[in-house]
Amino acid sequence: MMDSQRLLEQVESTATVLQVIRRSDGYLHVSIGSQDLLSCLIRARTETGFLVLQLISVVDRIEDGKFQLTYILENPDDSSILILSALFPREGCTVPTLSEIWPAAETFERELHEMYGIDFPGNDRQDEEFILEGWKDKPPMRRDFDTLEYSIRMFGERWPRNHHDPRQFIGERVGEWETPMSGEEGS
Amino acid sequence: MSSMYCNCKPEAPRSQLKAWAKVDELARANSLWVTAYGTGCGAIELRPLHTSRFDMERFGIAMRPTPRQADVLIVSGYLSVKTLKRVIRVYEQMQDPKYIVALGSCTINGGMYYDSYNTLNVLDRYLPVDVYIMGCMPRPEAIIDGFGLLMEKIKAGRADGWEHYRENLEWYRDNQKKVIPKWDLPDYNW
Ligand code: SF4
Numbered sequence: 442m443m444d445s446q447r448l449l450e451q452v453e454s455t456a457t458v459l460q461v462i463r464r465s466d467g468y469l470h471v472s473i474g475s476q477d478l479l480s481c482l483i484r485a486r487t488e489t490g491f492l493v494l495q496l497i498s499v500v501d502r503i504e505d506g507k508f509q510l511t512y513i514l515e516n517p518d519d520s521s522i523l524i525l526s527a528l529f530p531r532e533g534c535t536v537p538t539l540s541e542i543w544p545a546a547e548t549f550e551r552e553l554h555e556m557y558g559i560d561f562p563g564n565d566r567q568d569e570e571f572i573l574e575g576w577k578d579k580p581p582m583r584r585d586f587d588t589l590e591y592s593i594r595m596f597g598e599r600w601p602r603n604h605h606d607p608r609q610f611i612g613e614r615v616g617e618w619e620t621p622m623s624g625e626e627g628s
Numbered sequence: 629m630s631s632m633y634c635n636c637k638p639e640a641p642r643s644q645l646k647a648w649a650k651v652d653e654l655a656r657a658n659s660l661w662v663t664a665y666g667t668g669c670g671a672i673e674l675r676p677l678h679t680s681r682f683d684m685e686r687f688g689i690a691m692r693p694t695p696r697q698a699d700v701l702i703v704s705g706y707l708s709v710k711t712l713k714r715v716i717r718v719y720e721q722m723q724d725p726k727y728i729v730a731l732g733s734c735t736i737n738g739g740m741y742y743d744s745y746n747t748l749n750v751l752d753r754y755l756p757v758d759v760y761i762m763g764c765m766p767r768p769e770a771i772i773d774g775f776g777l778l779m780e781k782i783k784a785g786r787a788d789g790w791e792h793y794r795e796n797l798e799w800y801r802d803n804q805k806k807v808i809p810k811w812d813l814p815d816y817n818w
Contacts, residue, residue: 573746574710575810581745589743595807599737599749 445469448523451489456481467521472509475527479537482512482525486542490516491523494543497550499557503584506531508559512539529559538563556582635814638794641724649785656699656725657782660775663698664691665718668705670731670765677768689775695721700778703755705765706734706747712754713808719755720817726790727758727782729774732765739764753803756789 445464449471452458456477462470473481485491491514500509507528514523529536538561539546547566553559554567558580561567570576579586644652666674677684678691692698695718707715719728730751733739738749751757758781761774781787793800805811 572710574713575808577809578745586745588745591745592738592743592749595745596738596747596749597753599742602737 448489448521452481452485452523452525455484462524462526467519469522470524470526472526472528475529478510478512478525478527479539482514482539483542485514485523485525489523490518492517494539494545494549497539497546497553499553499559499582501531501557501582501584502528503531508534508557510536510559534559536561540564556580558583635816637816638724638797640791640794653783653785657779659688659690660700660727660778661690661692661698662700662702663695663718663722664693665695665701665715666704667707667711667715668703668732668734670702670704670734673731673765673768673771674702674704677771682768682772684772684775687772687775687779695719696723698722699725700727700729702729702731703735703751703757704731706732706739706741706744707751708746709748709807709809710746712748712804713813716755716804717813717817724790725787727778727787728755728789729759729761729771729778730757731761731771731774732763734764736760736762748807754800754807756793756800758787758789 444466445468448469449458449461449464452469452471452473456473458471458473460472462472464470493515495513495515496511498511498513500511502509505528508531509526509528511524511526514525515521516523534557536550536559538550540550540561540563547564548571550559550561550564551567551569551571554561554564555571555573555576573581578591581588581591676682678689684690689700695701699722701715701719701722703715719726730736734741734747735751735757738744738747741747742749748754759774759778761770763770766774778787801815
């Protein structure tokens with residue numbers, strides 16, 4: 442298993458490492474500058490043996506006006522994990538596609554395009570529908586998308602609800618139930 | 629494709645002798661066949677119900693593999709917009725008379741998904757529900773209780789959601805088309 446120090450040195454040789462988020466043997470999670478992301482990923486695959494792209498995920502950091510993209514790579518020979526995170530500006534977010542390098546990335550990117558509106562130029566299938574059918578609104582996973590407002594506008598107000606204090610509500614009804622306990626109490 | 633279903637407006641059934649209708653209702657109430665179809669989390673509680681522990685076949689309730697042979701559609705929880713389209717299709721392919729049993733708070737008022745961008749809040753606006761069973765999710769005992777209610781309704785001749793659906797098809801269609809942006813079903817699909 443590759444120790445994390447060597448892995449870190451290798452990442453540092455291609456990218457500006459902004460922060461080491463977590464490290465242990467065979468596991469390294471770093472955040473790097475977004476401009477180095479593509480070269481760093483290619484290098485990890487071609488030179489360090491991280492052949493498997495497990496996941497691309499996004500966190501919407503709306504307070505900073507950024508999307509944080511996280512790429513999880515695995516080396517199948519020794520099962521070590523390399524996780525690279527990078528921040529991209531939120532408005533008009535454009536991220537280089539990986540579909541040439543990992544065909545599986547095409548599907549991940551399609552999902553992120555639909556759910557967050559991130560543009561991956563070069564990914565031919567990103568405009569195809571992934572989960573939603575005929576979605577016309579803002580991408581629903583962006584945090585500035587108001588799901589409650591959408592739900593009311595689209596599906597109508599829900600029916601009014603009655604609230605019961607459980608103690609009182611159950612207390613009222615408990616007399617209607619015959620339980621073994623009530624018999625014992627009477628005797 | 630269009631040769632595979634009838635695409636004309638559904639007609640009202642021929643009128644029937646009252647006494648004969650009573651016999652029909654009795655027979656229907658005691659052999660409820662359910663489409664084997666589950667949505668949402670509620671379908672989990674149907675497994676113990678139709679296997680040996682709670683054994684719903686002792687009440688004459690059985691699962692059918694195709695909607696064409698079934699009388700009851702159980703909507704077992706939240707419905708996403710995408711699933712609604714399939715459920716409408718399944719419901720309309722069932723033969724009259726047919727009944728809908730809706731499980732869980734999600735079908736009643738959206739439940740814990742009331743603010744989701746993708747799930748309906750009130751099922752009754754899109755399909756005619758005969759019996760609601762509350763709970764999140766309802767226990768098998770509650771579902772049996774609900775079926776008891778449905779049987780009583782059928783025997784009393786009050787389980788007429790399917791007639792209501794046929795008579796108010798335009799209203800239901802409007803509501804359905806409002807939430808399903810990509811409407812590619814035939815207009816009548818029975
Ligand atoms: S009512 Fe509860 S159990 Fe049923 S579908 Fe909704 S969340 Fe799931």
